[in-house]
Amino acid sequence: MDVSGSGGRSSHDNGDACAGRWKSYINRQLGFSFMAPGEVKTDVGNFRGAIAGPRQTIVYRSVEDNIEYKVTVMSFLQAQAEGATLLGERQYMFQDRKTVLMDTFSRVGSGKDAVYGRKIVVDLPDNKGRTTGVFYFTKGRLISVRRPCFRPTAVLPRPTLTVSSIPSRSSFPTQSRVPSNSKPPSSNRIPFAD
Amino acid sequence: MAAWRGYISHPLGFSFSAPGELKVEKGTYRGALAGARDTLVYSFVDDDIEYKVVVIDMSDKANDAATLLGEAEYIFQEDKKVLMDTFGRVDRQFGRKLTIDLSNNAGRATAAFYFINGRIISLQATILPATEITIPRRRRGSSTRSHSSRCRAPDDAIELPAPPK
Numbered sequence: 001m002d003v004s005g006s007g008g009r010s011s012h013d014n015g016d017a018c019a020g021r022w023k024s025y026i027n028r029q030l031g032f033s034f035m036a037p038g039e040v041k042t043d044v045g046n047f048r049g050a051i052a053g054p055r056q057t058i059v060y061r062s063v064e065d066n067i068e069y070k071v072t073v074m075s076f077l078q079a080q081a082e083g084a085t086l087l088g089e090r091q092y093m094f095q096d097r098k099t100v101l102m103d104t105f106s107r108v109g110s111g112k113d114a115v116y117g118r119k120i121v122v123d124l125p126d127n128k129g130r131t132t133g134v135f136y137f138t139k140g141r142l143i144s145v146r147r148p149c150f151r152p153t154a155v156l157p158r159p160t161l162t163v164s165s166i167p168s169r170s171s172f173p174t175q176s177r178v179p180s181n182s183k184p185p186s187s188n189r190i191p192f193a194d
Numbered sequence: 195m196a197a198w199r200g201y202i203s204h205p206l207g208f209s210f211s212a213p214g215e216l217k218v219e220k221g222t223y224r225g226a227l228a229g230a231r232d233t234l235v236y237s238f239v240d241d242d243i244e245y246k247v248v249v250i251d252m253s254d255k256a257n258d259a260a261t262l263l264g265e266a267e268y269i270f271q272e273d274k275k276v277l278m279d280t281f282g283r284v285d286r287q288f289g290r291k292l293t294i295d296l297s298n299n300a301g302r303a304t305a306a307f308y309f310i311n312g313r314i315i316s317l318q319a320t321i322l323p324a325t326e327i328t329i330p331r332r333r334r335g336s337s338t339r340s341h342s343s344r345c346r347a348p349d350d351a352i353e354l355p356a357p358p359k
Binding site: 050051080081082083084085086087088089091092103104105107110111112114115116117118136137138139140 | 226256257259262265268279280283289290308312
């Protein structure tokens with residue numbers, strides 16, 4: 001599942017000077033890939049939800065232009081049938097007590113390979129910026145892609161890519177699944193956090 | 195207006211309230227990911243409002259719960275005018291609530307979607323076009339019940355009948 005479009009990469013970035021700095025990253029074991037600018041650092045973190053309970057997370061982080069791009073993965077292999085509620089709780093916590101600017105369907109892939117999630121844009125409290133979050137639950141893992149804007153002077157976030165809103169099925173851009181036996185050009189294997 | 199009554203299904207793990215006479219029907223559902231599915235529909239009509247509880251068995255694909263639920267929500271609002279799309283929560287179950295205007299002035303529908311015990315449970319209320327829409331009516335007292343959580347069904351809730359063979 002390529003969640004790159006859901007993340008922070010702007011459609012305006014395509015073809016501009018920044019585009020060259022974006023790289024593909026893939027984690028075959030976790031079954032997803034994404035694109036991010038600059039160097040990606042892997043870390044572990046923690047998450048706690050009333051339903052999810054305490055969870056260790058794997059965090060892939062990249063910073064460019066004062067913008068932090070973050071992909072967080074949580075494993076719920078033993079609770080896959082609870083995926084809808086776990087995903088809902090994660091989305092709810094993301095927007096809780098914030099001003100929600102957008103909350104819409106998000107989808108990666110199509111047909112039988114589609115993965116449905118949600119894309120939410122919020123204003124952080126105390127003028128701390130604007131954050132886009134995209135959330136999916138697939139194959140027992142909750143994947144969230146976040147791109148906070150830390151610049152208080154930022155007027156608008158860069159428009160996020162492709163898999164965001166779904167005006168109609170026909171116009172929905174297809175994000176292709178990463179073939180199991182190949183990787184995209186210049187893609188980098190992302191390490192596991194132990 | 196008919197009186198509202200509580201209904202409960204212990205095997206399916208949910209309860210709700212609805213007015214009028216209960217009808218149990220079978221229906222169909224199709225999604226690209228879910229495939230073709232039979233559905234169990236509990237329906238009521240009162241005061242030109244149609245109330246439906248649709249149960250879709252997804253137990254063979256329960257590990258895809260989040261995406262199956264997302265697909266059902268998406269299909270419900272596809273090509274419709276969305277008036278509301280927000281979190282829905284009953285006890286420990288997170289779902290979504292959507293209100294849409296149906297195509298061709300066919301009325302307005304509100305639906306809540308949950309994934310419980312391997313099934314999509316959708317509680318829907320459709321205001322038929324004959325009704326003048328002022329403020330969208332809300333379903334009253336609809337709730338889901340999971341066996342592990344507190345039951346909010348009224349004490350005199352009626353056990354839902356088994357689906358027709």
